[in-house]
Amino acid sequence: MATSSILPNRQVPPATRLPPRSLLVLGLPICLGALLLAMLTSIAFGAAEINATTVWQAIVNFNPENTNHLIIQTLRMPRAVTAALVGAALAVAGAIMQGLTRNPLADPGLLGIEAGAAFAVVGAVFLFQINSLGTYAVFAFAGGGLTAIAVYGLGSAGHGGPTPLKLTLAGAAISALLSSLTTAIMLFNQRTLEEVRFWLVGSVAGRDFALIGQALPYLVIGLGLALVLGRQITTLNLGDDIAKGLGQSTVWIKTFSAIAVVLLAGVSVALAGPIGFVGLVIPHVVRFFVGVDYRWIVPYSMLIGGTFLVLCDVIGRVVARPSELAVGVMTALIGGPVFIALVRWKVKR
Amino acid sequence: MNSPYPWLIVRTRRPALSFKLDHRVPLMTAIALTLTLIILIWNVGTGEYPISPLNVIKTIFGLETGNGDYTFVVNTLRLPRALVAWLVGVMLALAGGIMQSLTRNALASPDITGVTAGASLGAVVLLVVFPAASVISLPAAALSGGLLVAVLIYVMAWRHGDSPIRLILVGIGLAAVLGAAQTILLLRTDIERVQRALYWLTGSVYARSWEHLAALLPWAIVLIPVALFSARHLNALNLGEEVARGLGSAVQWQRALLLLTSVGLTGAAISQVGAIGFVGLIAPHLARRLVGPAHEGSMPVAGLIGGLLVLASDFVGRTLFAPIEVPAGIIIALIGAPFFIYLLWRYRGAL
Numbered sequence: 142m143a144t145s146s147i148l149p150n151r152q153v154p155p156a157t158r159l160p161p162r163s164l165l166v167l168g169l170p171i172c173l174g175a176l177l178l179a180m181l182t183s184i185a186f187g188a189a190e191i192n193a194t195t196v197w198q199a200i201v202n203f204n205p206e207n208t209n210h211l212i213i214q215t216l217r218m219p220r221a222v223t224a225a226l227v228g229a230a231l232a233v234a235g236a237i238m239q240g241l242t243r244n245p246l247a248d249p250g251l252l253g254i255e256a257g258a259a260f261a262v263v264g265a266v267f268l269f270q271i272n273s274l275g276t277y278a279v280f281a282f283a284g285g286g287l288t289a290i291a292v293y294g295l296g297s298a299g300h301g302g303p304t305p306l307k308l309t310l311a312g313a314a315i316s317a318l319l320s321s322l323t324t325a326i327m328l329f330n331q332r333t334l335e336e337v338r339f340w341l342v343g344s345v346a347g348r349d350f351a352l353i354g355q356a357l358p359y360l361v362i363g364l365g366l367a368l369v370l371g372r373q374i375t376t377l378n379l380g381d382d383i384a385k386g387l388g389q390s391t392v393w394i395k396t397f398s399a400i401a402v403v404l405l406a407g408v409s410v411a412l413a414g415p416i417g418f419v420g421l422v423i424p425h426v427v428r429f430f431v432g433v434d435y436r437w438i439v440p441y442s443m444l445i446g447g448t449f450l451v452l453c454d455v456i457g458r459v460v461a462r463p464s465e466l467a468v469g470v471m472t473a474l475i476g477g478p479v480f481i482a483l484v485r486w487k488v489k490r
Numbered sequence: 491m492n493s494p495y496p497w498l499i500v501r502t503r504r505p506a507l508s509f510k511l512d513h514r515v516p517l518m519t520a521i522a523l524t525l526t527l528i529i530l531i532w533n534v535g536t537g538e539y540p541i542s543p544l545n546v547i548k549t550i551f552g553l554e555t556g557n558g559d560y561t562f563v564v565n566t567l568r569l570p571r572a573l574v575a576w577l578v579g580v581m582l583a584l585a586g587g588i589m590q591s592l593t594r595n596a597l598a599s600p601d602i603t604g605v606t607a608g609a610s611l612g613a614v615v616l617l618v619v620f621p622a623a624s625v626i627s628l629p630a631a632a633l634s635g636g637l638l639v640a641v642l643i644y645v646m647a648w649r650h651g652d653s654p655i656r657l658i659l660v661g662i663g664l665a666a667v668l669g670a671a672q673t674i675l676l677l678r679t680d681i682e683r684v685q686r687a688l689y690w691l692t693g694s695v696y697a698r699s700w701e702h703l704a705a706l707l708p709w710a711i712v713l714i715p716v717a718l719f720s721a722r723h724l725n726a727l728n729l730g731e732e733v734a735r736g737l738g739s740a741v742q743w744q745r746a747l748l749l750l751t752s753v754g755l756t757g758a759a760i761s762q763v764g765a766i767g768f769v770g771l772i773a774p775h776l777a778r779r780l781v782g783p784a785h786e787g788s789m790p791v792a793g794l795i796g797g798l799l800v801l802a803s804d805f806v807g808r809t810l811f812a813p814i815e816v817p818a819g820i821i822i823a824l825i826g827a828p829f830f831i832y833l834l835w836r837y838r839g840a841l
Contacts, residue, residue, distance in 0.1 A: 246658075246659075246662070295831065295834060295835065298834075298835060298838040299838030306596060307834065307838070309596075310596065310830075310834055311831070311834055313771070314827045314830040314831045314834065315827070315831065317767070317768055317771075317823045317826070317827045318823055318824065318827035318828065318831075320823070321692075321768075321819070321820045321822075321823030321824055321827070322820075322824070324688065324691075324692050324819075324820060325816065325820045327685075327688060328685065328688055328689060328692065328817070328820075329814070331681060331685060334681060334684065334685060334688070335681050338676070338677070338684065339677065342673055342677065417666065418666055421662075466674065467673075467677070469673075470670045470673050470674055471670075473666040473667055473669060473670035474667060474670045474671075476663075476666065477663045477664065477666040477667035477670070478663070478667065480659070480662070480663040480666075481646060481659075481660050481663040481664065484647075484656055484659040484660055484663065485646070485647075485649055485656070485660070488653065488655055488656045488659060
């Protein structure tokens, strides 16, 4: 097993025992089942008591006259689907970032996507008084995407292209700049603060199928790119020189990987606001079970990330009944301790 | 670096001292000190009640200026605030310098010890849950929160010895949990309190007085010399644990002492002014760029740059949109981040 997978620049230990291929293949449908089960649980839970039969009927045999069916179809199903999609996208984006930068601490936040999205939304609320989730999503996607391009551009300048150190520093500097501007707006404009403070926590409540439909094409392209690039990222993870020696066009692979990350993380932040920790923790958990081959890491991250976020959302609704804790809070409350346990267990140095 | 004598060797018999400095250190120190003094005097003289630089100097030294108001404006209002800003900057920069060498991570800043997360939670709990008690006990709540969390992280990261990488990672995990707790508190309170908390979380030296300076001084007097005299150990630790051990450093003890110093400096500084960020990250980088990586030179220069940064940021924030005051914590990032980006661009081939 990858004993040192959390150590910087040592993602690939010399002797790695991968689980047998048959086990890896078998694991995928099991994880898919877990995801579907989690989504069903999410749909069944809620303020209104709805029994399992009605839930099933509402999904397979929808009757618009029935209030319970309406609750399921317009409130709970979009919520579960959003959580699953966002969790999958964030986990895959995090896995690619970690492979791309060979830094186990990398996550989509490193490219400044969350800081950029937050700044764009807060700025738009301040200037244009926008107030619908759909408009937030547009600004969040644009802001996050532009910031990521700026960070990647700055981090790739100079010979040698994008090195992990340059990317990290560029991301930190640009994020700090944007965050302080965001704070300044919220300090001096109470209306904006009031308006955005719930969005800024990250939540999957109140999203509808129309919003999901707008996001879906980008998600599909991003996830598709990630699945296709798995083999190349595994090679890239051995180091630029080795990858080049093996005949890889590293520049193109890095560029396409970055595009996938921007699409996935951008759509996530557009759908659910800035949600931390999924992109950081899930790939580590996945790597622990499936080894270092990104052809397996990507699909497993997708399924386990989705399951994790759906469950976080369910738990957030259960622990604080009758109100709820936003999923952005829950990922940190649950993911934080898991991460610490993982570190204590695995980082031997 | 093409000078034939790149190093200045300092050797004295009594007290028995021996160290070498990069040849750029004296010049850079002099420049930083001069700039600091100029900005200090300019800052103290500027405001709703302008005072000429000469009169500022006279007032500070207690000489007769022929205007009784000057003493109040300078000595009671503006000078303590400026000194608090400067000292906080020095302390945060040194704390950041220590952390970057200790963890050998260019992105390390005092925050990663968890002090900031703990202090923030302490302050937010007080501001949200006990708003009546907040003015007097805010620094105490922040300081105790910060120190407690730092210790907790050290204990949680301990496993057959300490390890910088485990410290960073456990710090990230715990900071996330504390951040979530803070968010929950802030989501469940009214907007006025949220804004007050946000103000603290940004960091500002607004209306700081001699009392605040007095609260900072004991920490500064003890810990700043420790930080500066640890240069030799930082040099060794920066080469990696094995090398440091080979060079005769008692690695674990050195590291614990340095960590404690960094935590103390950060905790004391932000307990008085709020969670000012970015200084601890950027000042050491600037210092290394200016005088090279040897800590005998880069640590004092980092301290001076940090002090200069916060002092200047407060000055800009106070005067740019007067009478509205922009908190120093925002200005630092607005000035510091573009400068950092420029440095990245300028040295893009070297990283």
